[in-house]
Structures are given as structure tokens and as C-alpha cells.
Amino acid sequence: VSCVVHHISLAIENGTFSLCLCLSVLLPRKKFIYHYKNVRWARGRHETYLCFVVKRRVGPDTLTFDFGHLRNRNGIHVELLFLRYLGALCPGLWGYGGTGEKRLSYSITWFCSWSPCANCSLRLCQFLSQTPNLRLRIFVSRLYFCDMEDSREREGLRMLKKAGVQITVMSYKDFFYCWQTFVARRASQFKAWEELQRNSVRLTRKLNRILQPCETEDLRDAFKLLGL
DNA sequence: ATTTTCAAT
Numbered sequence: 001v002s003c004v005v006h007h008i009s010l011a012i013e014n015g016t017f018s019l020c021l022c023l024s025v026l027l028p029r030k031k032f033i034y035h036y037k038n039v040r041w042a043r044g045r046h047e048t049y050l051c052f053v054v055k056r057r058v059g060p061d062t063l064t065f066d067f068g069h070l071r072n073r074n075g076i077h078v079e080l081l082f083l084r085y086l087g088a089l090c091p092g093l094w095g096y097g098g099t100g101e102k103r104l105s106y107s108i109t110w111f112c113s114w115s116p117c118a119n120c121s122l123r124l125c126q127f128l129s130q131t132p133n134l135r136l137r138i139f140v141s142r143l144y145f146c147d148m149e150d151s152r153e154r155e156g157l158r159m160l161k162k163a164g165v166q167i168t169v170m171s172y173k174d175f176f177y178c179w180q181t182f183v184a185r186r187a188s189q190f191k192a193w194e195e196l197q198r199n200s201v202r203l204t205r206k207l208n209r210i211l212q213p214c215e216t217e218d219l220r221d222a223f224k225l226l227g228l
Numbered sequence: 229a230t231t232t233t234c235a236a237t
Contacts, residue, residue, distance in 0.1 A: 041231045048234040072234040079234085114234065144233060 026184035027051070027069050035113045036175065038141045038199040045113065047071050050078040051182040052110040054089050059103055065090075069182050078112065079120040083127055093131060105133035111170060111178050115140040121156025125163040137166045139174050143203055146210060154210045161211050169204040172196060 027049070035049045049071050056065035066089055072078040087093065090106045116124065116138070128136060138160070145153040160167055168174075172192060179190035 039232095041233095043232055045233070046235050075234085077234050112234095117234070120234085142233080147233095 025068060027182050029183055029185060029188065032179065032183045033193070036111075036141045036170070036178065037193055038170065038196060038203060039193075040199065042142055048078045048112060048114045050082055050110050050112045051178055052082065052089075052108060053181070055107040055109075056090070057105045057107065062107075065106070067181060077117060077120050079116050080123060082110070083123065090134070093134060105135070107135040107137070109137040109139070111139045111141075111174060111182075113141045114144040115142065115146065115153070115167070116156060116160070117144055118152035118156040121153075121160050124165070125159050128163050128165065135164075137168070139168050139170045141170050141175075143169075143206060143210075146206065157207070157210055167207065167211070169200055169207050171200045171204070 031049075035045055035047060049069055051069040052067060053064060054066040055062055057063075070078050070081055070085070073081065090108075092104050093106055124136070128134060143153075145151055146157070148154075157167060170178075175192070175196065176190045179185055
């Protein structure tokens, strides 16, 4: 109930924009499966979903503060929408991060159907550099525009890593957790699709290669040195 | 073998 009330108050603050947010606290099953399916060719996913959990920590005590989901709207990527809501989701985020008695910090975990684009990564890095008392963990189902070696999206993911963001490709246990937490599942059990595991492993390897480009560069240098 | 991608009609 508190979650619903919270989202209604968000709607009042931000106008009709977030009306949908407060009407659908849980994600319909079909929508979740369609958008989070980690298929190789994700044709027609012209939306991106972001399921989030906010944890609030005051001194030694941590509690789950809020959760919910968002999707991109009006040409605004879902990550930037999330940043707009962040102030409301994390009261006191600014101003209590120091060494005072009220030491307050937040930890956000989100599960996104696509990894962030280059611009969103940049904006997130900028934001995080100004909020040292916010920790962000990002799980992604699929990698967005990361096929080219020199893609800006790849660079963006590396920047996020440098900024201290933990980025992970979703595996079975993460899809399962999302199903339990964010989906209007009724009594239904999460049923993995074909290839879930294989795709997750493939994307994990791909992400690891993206985040550790130095090794291959070093190898190339080594080959050059050896005249190979 | 090849296919898509936070749309634009």
C-alpha cells in the first residue's frame, strides 16, 4: 500500500506523465517476457523497461525503501526518466552524504531490458560523480548497440564501470527474481524460455570482453612485438 | 546465411 501511495504522490508532483506508473505497480506477465527475453534478434522491442529496487541505509540499518518499474516515454530514455524520479525515490540523498551522525546512503539495483546507450551512460556517470552516497548496480537483459568494436555504447559501459557501477548480464536467477518481485504473476511460476541460459552466457562473455579491452590490446601489442 | 536495437508512421 505504501508503494502505491508513494507513486501517486509522484504522479501529483510530475503531472500526468507518471499516471501509468501508479496504475501499474506490477508488470503484466506477457510484457515482462516479451521485453526481457534475451533473444539474439530482439525485433520490435521499441520500448525499454527498467525494474528497480531502492535500498536506504541510515547508519548500520538498511531497508528496502521502494521498488517498481518504468518504461521510456515521449522519446526520453528510461534511464533519464529514472534520474528525474530519483529525488523523490531517495529523500535526503543530497545533503546527508557526509560524515555526520545521520550518514545516509542509497543503493539502487535496476534490471533493464536493454543496456544503456552512450548518452545515458554519460549522464549517469555525471550524476553519480555528484552523489557519492548512491551506489548503483545495473543488470541488463540485452546489450544495446554493442556489436561494433568501436561503438560509443561500448565506451559508455566502460565509463560506467570506471564510475563504480556494477554492470551484469541477467542470468536465470535474475529473471526469476524479477518475476517474483516486479511481475503480476498470480500463482504462476517463472518459466524460462529456450536459450535463456545460452544467451545469457554468450552476452556475459561479450560484456566481459567489452569491459576488459586492455587485455586484447595488450595481446595485440605483444603480437606486434613478436612480429606476428 | 541472415535477422535487431529506448520508432515513426
